[in-house]
Amino acid sequence: MRWSKPKNRYMADPILEVRNLTKRFGDFTAVQDLTFEVEPEEVFGFLGPNGAGKSTTIKMLCGVLTPTAGQARALGFDLFIEADRVRQQIGYMSQKFSLLDDLTVTENLAYFGQLYGLQGAQLKDAIQQRVRELQLKPLVDLLVAGLSTGEKQRVALASSTLHRPRMLFLDEPTSGVDPLRRRLFWEAMDDLVKGGMTILVTTHNLGEADQCDRLAFIMAGRLMAYGKPRKLKEDLGRQVIEVRTEQFRELQRATREVPGIIASELMGRGVRLSLPAEAQAGPVLAALRQRGFAFEASAPELPSLEDLFIDLVQQSRTSGRGN
Numbered sequence: 001m002r003w004s005k006p007k008n009r010y011m012a013d014p015i016l017e018v019r020n021l022t023k024r025f026g027d028f029t030a031v032q033d034l035t036f037e038v039e040p041e042e043v044f045g046f047l048g049p050n051g052a053g054k055s056t057t058i059k060m061l062c063g064v065l066t067p068t069a070g071q072a073r074a075l076g077f078d079l080f081i082e083a084d085r086v087r088q089q090i091g092y093m094s095q096k097f098s099l100l101d102d103l104t105v106t107e108n109l110a111y112f113g114q115l116y117g118l119q120g121a122q123l124k125d126a127i128q129q130r131v132r133e134l135q136l137k138p139l140v141d142l143l144v145a146g147l148s149t150g151e152k153q154r155v156a157l158a159s160s161t162l163h164r165p166r167m168l169f170l171d172e173p174t175s176g177v178d179p180l181r182r183r184l185f186w187e188a189m190d191d192l193v194k195g196g197m198t199i200l201v202t203t204h205n206l207g208e209a210d211q212c213d214r215l216a217f218i219m220a221g222r223l224m225a226y227g228k229p230r231k232l233k234e235d236l237g238r239q240v241i242e243v244r245t246e247q248f249r250e251l252q253r254a255t256r257e258v259p260g261i262i263a264s265e266l267m268g269r270g271v272r273l274s275l276p277a278e279a280q281a282g283p284v285l286a287a288l289r290q291r292g293f294a295f296e297a298s299a300p301e302l303p304s305l306e307d308l309f310i311d312l313v314q315q316s317r318t319s320g321r322g323n
């Protein structure tokens with residue numbers, strides 16, 4: 001085990017190491033044997049269908065839930081045994097974050113700052129800095145109850161980072177946020193990472209997942225895929241071609257008889273064809289044209305994270321482990 005390895009926290013050791021993490025609620029196993037590492041100053045994405053165990057994992061790592069089994073080491077300390085020594089270095093924005101509706105933005109920040117042990121001038125400075133960085137100035141004196149979802153999310157991000165944690169856990173921070181504010185939120189996260197923070201973030205948005213340095217896909221509590229987005233796509237061993245035609249349903253049916261097509265799926269008014277990564281697309285498209293179809297085909301490209309996601313869900317269904 002790597003636990004015994006001598007540690008220098010300032011070298012490129014993982015900032016978080018999770019080993020065989022497991023959580024059972026009665027007979028139900030929500031998280032099973034999860035093992036992964038997060039590198040310093042990366043944005044690590046956590047993906048998976050509803051109920052996969054993402055929030056449960058984060059809650060264990062933030063000390064909100066007690067694990068049934070497994071270990072985790074963060075910033076050189078055992079997260080479950082030496083929790084007190086790391087707590088100050090960890091920030092957590094929960095999926096159902098709870099700001100205090102009847103307080104103003106500043107009052108909320110002061111309240112959460114105090115929970116993290118900040119006081120006096122230190123607290124005031126931290127609030128000013130976060131207000132500036134997250135462009136909250138116009139909101140400071142407003143009651144949280146009246147803010148939009150995107151504004152609340154920014155205030156919640158500010159409140160979970162007032163103490164400048166080195167490791168930040170964000171559980172679906174951008175759900176319900178419009179594309180522009182989503183982008184601004186990711187820019188704010190980027191700034192935090194440039195300032196030395198490491199972020200573990202869950203999302204259902206595969207565009208966001210694509211921006212992560214590395215990803216973990218979990219399904220039914222198990223780790224199904226893990227690595228850089230590009231590598232995960234390459235590992236699927238396929239290329240994808242989008243075919244546009246009026247006869248998309250007929251063409252999709254016909255693909256079953258064309259050799260060299262691994263899979264085909266209807267997508268809008270087109271068909272998404274998967275071929276082996278090394279295959280030539282020409283003969284396959286020619287075979288479809290010979291069957292009387294007229295269509296436009298995109299250039300072959302790497303599969304998307306959506307392809308990977310669908311693949312994994314289908315795999316877990318066939319193995320009877322889907323959720």
Ligand SMILES: Nc1ncnc2c1ncn2[C@@H]1O[C@H](COP(=O)(O)OP(=O)(O)OP(=O)(O)O)[C@@H](O)[C@H]1O
Binds near residue numbers: 056
């Ligand atoms: N306190 C609890 N008691 C019993 N079961 C629970 C408890 N908390 C979570 N679960 C179950 O554990 C599973 C994982 O839940 P979790 O909230 O971790 O999923 P998730 O991946 O975060 O899903 P989502 O994408 O919907 O947020 C679910 O089936 C959930 O019902």
Ligand SMILES: [Mg+2]
Binds near residue numbers: 054055095171
């Ligand atoms: Mg969740």
